[in-house]
Amino acid sequence: MTTMSIVVTGATGQLGRLxxxxxxxxxxxxxxxxxxxxxxxxxxxxxxxxxxxRRADFADADGLVEAFAGADRLLLVSASVPVGERVANHRRVIDAAVSAGVSLVAYTSTTHADTATTVLGATHRETEEYLRERGVPGVLLRNSWYLENYTSQLPQILRSGAVVGAAREGRISAASRADYAEAAAVVLATEGHTGAVYELGGDESFTLAELATAISAASGKRIAHSDLPVTDLDQVLASAGLPAELAGVLADADRGMSLGEMYTDSGDLRRLIGRPPVTLAEALAVALPRH
Structure with missing residues (x-):
């Protein structure tokens, strides 16, 4: 157990708070x-x-240095701001960490960031590259998709009777936010992780068709799977009220899933947290309590 000072960015958000x-x-x-x-x-x-x-705004370089003062280790939770601003924000955080004398930066990246073809993947890859360029000892926490990305959609899925996506037969190694947070805490609080690249995901992967089957089993309502072309999914998401940029990014993420970019069988998450990660069935059981 460390007695060093640990700074967590994005603690006002879900992953940072957890x-x-x-x-x-x-x-x-x-x-x-x-x-x-x-x-x-x-x-x-x-x-x-x-x-x-402490207040920390990723757009305020001087404020970041003040916020990180005295910290030994830092968790950079990837920003959820407009994708076009992401890398610049991450660079400011890394620069501030260097200025503050931080000895280890852990970064929440994405699975296979070095080869990912998605818009999101590119932002993570550029951040990873900058971390290396600055020469800061780092740990890459390459998180797959969140189970909550699907459980949060359950009301709409149950209402429409369908899981709609563009991931084809791509397998998704989704895990819970809490499990990814637990892994980050282990890396921050224990020794021996410097330089590690962890490909993090659940032990049980699933396709979107299997997701629909699992929701059917958990809810008792038949849920279909509708696989669309990426451009059609983009339009569906935008028409559902998502901002155009976000709709495009999420549709593009499904395209990446179809190529296996959200799949990992590394077992890294289980080893870090010391237990099996929460499964899809377990997450659905909590999100869909039986009466």
Whole structure:
């Protein structure tokens, strides 16, 4: 167990927040954790529990250096801002970490970022490359898709009776946010991870057709699978009210899935967290409680 100071970016978001909670559960003293985000009011409860809370805006280079002052290790949770601004934001965080004298940067990337063909994959690859260029000791946490990306859609899926996508027969090694956060906490709080590249995902992969079958079994309602061309999925998502850029990025992500870019059988997540990751069936059972 480390007694070093650990900074978590994006602690106001879901993955960052879960990582702070995982660090606390692992016995990292609250005083050794620096939780950062743009809107610190959202993490006031962490400050009440003894965690140091600091404002950090990825667009504010000077503010980042101040936010990271005194930190030994840093988790860079990839920004969810417009994709076009992502890499510049990540570079500012890495530069600030260097200026603050941080000795290890862990970065939440994506599976197979070095070869991924997607728009998202390119942003992760460029960030990984910059981390290497700056010479900061790093750990790459290449997270596959979140199970929550699907469980959060359950109301719409049940209403429409279909899982709609463009991933064809691509297998997806999705895992829960909490399990990815647990892995990040392990890397931040223990030794021996410097330079590691972890391909993280669930033990049980599934296709979107298998997802539809699993939802059918869990809900008792027959759910179909509709596989569309990527351009059609883009239009469906946009017509459902998603911003045009996000619709395009998500449709493109499905295209990457069809090529196996969200599949991994590395077992890295299970080894890091010391137990089997939450499965799709388990996630659906929680999201669809039986009455």
């Amino acid at each position: 990582t702070v909670e995982a660090l606390l559960r692992r016995g990292v003293p609250a005083a050794d954790i620096i939780a950062t985000g743009r809107d610190v009011v959202r993490i006031k409860d962490l400050a009440d529990r003894g965690v140091t809370v």
